[in-house]
Amino acid sequence: MSTRLYPLYQKGGPQLRVFLPNFWLKLVRPDNDRPSNIVQFMCSMEMTRYDIKNYLEKIYGIKCVHVRTRIALGKTRLEPGRGYVIKDDDIKYAYVILPKGETFEFPNLFPEEKEKELKEQEKTFEEIKKSHEKFLSKNSNRPGTPGWFSF
Amino acid sequence: MANFTKALHLSKSYGKSLFSTLRNGHICNSRMISTTLYLRDFMAFFDDKKNWGATEVKSGRSWQKDDLRIKSNPDLHKLWYVLLKERNMLLTMEQECKEQMKLFPSPERLDKVEESMENLEEVVRERNRAYHELERGEIGEQPKETIIGPFGLPEEYKMTEHSIPKEINAEWYKQQQIKCDPRDVAEFGRKYREKEFIEKRRQHKRDFNHVIGLLNRFPKMDMEALKEQYPDVDIEKAKASRKYKPPPVFDD
């Protein structure tokens, strides 16, 4: 049966197997200080602790000792000027504990070198701006003359 | 056209994917693992280091159904996991960009991967449907039915799988008993249909006025194109309206 509906298991029946899982898993920066062997994930709401453990072991080759999950309630707010309440989606977080001696630190994905390049671009723009201002201010004491008039 | 059949992320990892990672899992069973191995595995959740902080990441097109139909089942199975890992990677990068208040480079990659996954699933369904129709005379999908719901409106009911027949399943019967007073349902239906009718009439009126506006602004307009875009509007009637005031046309 090719459907996303989970099949019914009855005692003595064949083992249930999922061949094309559509679970997603996001590795996120830990929200507060925690031991370096704990990795925080966001996962799809349907995933159980066993699912997460199997998923990491079979697809990514990551072994984990224990998995804990929690569901964070989405925030509710009243939309100003509109007559309804909006609720953000709930998020399921998973805390994966690595075996003894293993650590993981979330990397810095925005290296400083590239940011420097961007800042340099901004600097050149500022310089252009300044030179243009200088060019305009040349004739400020002689109103009515065009910009190219003085040498 | 044949030259341009690029797709996302399958080049070198086509051969490895699920099976190779499974083997990696077996290696991990030994006690002699170093931290670097783990780091490498977690790095699958992040993009190439070259793309960190980049403003744009180029990619090919998504896998189309026609590309997938010529692939064998094990190939599709491998491709699914490649796409799944790619999607997890992109979601991770997107989340981190959001947290750091940065722009996520080339967000269309996520749509390309998801489109490929949808197409792949559809191709697998096609194959399974062919098998089920040939062998059992049914499509092999979750059966659906159009029923009249508690509000008196037609709705789609998706059937579910049970271990006992309907006749002896008291719990299911209890769930189905959503009672509405038939007089209330009739009243609701009448008002619902009235609302629908009014909305339809308003839309027609809006279209009619829009066509008059077009006729007033563009006297040399292609009438066939107008008829094609607004098939419900009677153009002769629109021209007879008092709102129809076309500007004078001066022919050269």
Added chain:
Amino acid sequence: MRLTQILLSRVGEWSKQYANLPDRYIKRAMEQVYWRNPKGIQYRPSTVIQRKKFRFTMNRPWSHQFYEQNAPGRLRKKVFVEPIKKWSFFRGDRVEVLVGKDKGKQGIVKYIVQERNWVIVEGLNCHLRRMKRGDESLDLYIQSEAPLLVTDQVALVDPSDLKATPIEWRYTESGESVRVSVRTGRIIPIPATAEETIDYKSKSTYKEQPKDTGANEVAEITFEPALKTFEMDIMESMGIKEDRIPKKTYWY
């Protein structure tokens, strides 16, 4: 009823051609959903409150500028757009300007906004734009092209005598749809730049990206028909044996 609304707010095919983005991404980037019906028993289960009317401008619908121009809560005046049967102006076409200060001059089309029937002709019909924001001291004027309507402000140029001509879509003997000059009956070929996108000049010169699958690998046929479902095939190829027979289930 809603067809015209959908038609009016749809992004034109030739507007999005150059950007080479999947439709799914364009839809996601453009949509402004204010409210969705929660799950559960509802008489209209998939009701969405979202922006339906967009004012299309020179900015692309997936860009940040477009979002600012169509920000939530911001209403824009309605624009009447003349319906056209078939779009016949492409990037790289030589056209003659029929109005304005550059009347009679010929230029190349470089930008298309199909939703508004607009084209931009390179270097023609220019105006000065003041680039001053707030109390910033930088006061610059930038020359930029103003859009021209394809219906009566530009005309295609006949390649035989380099003069403006009205055109018609006709079929050749081989069944190809071509643009034909009404005046001389000559075919006006569609330029190669019409196919160009931000990723490649032409499909054959596309440069492969590191995550792309090779063209030969995509075209390879590995599918062999067999009387198996996807699941049966994968289990066989992975060496999983399953002898237990599923018990009878009931669908209702």
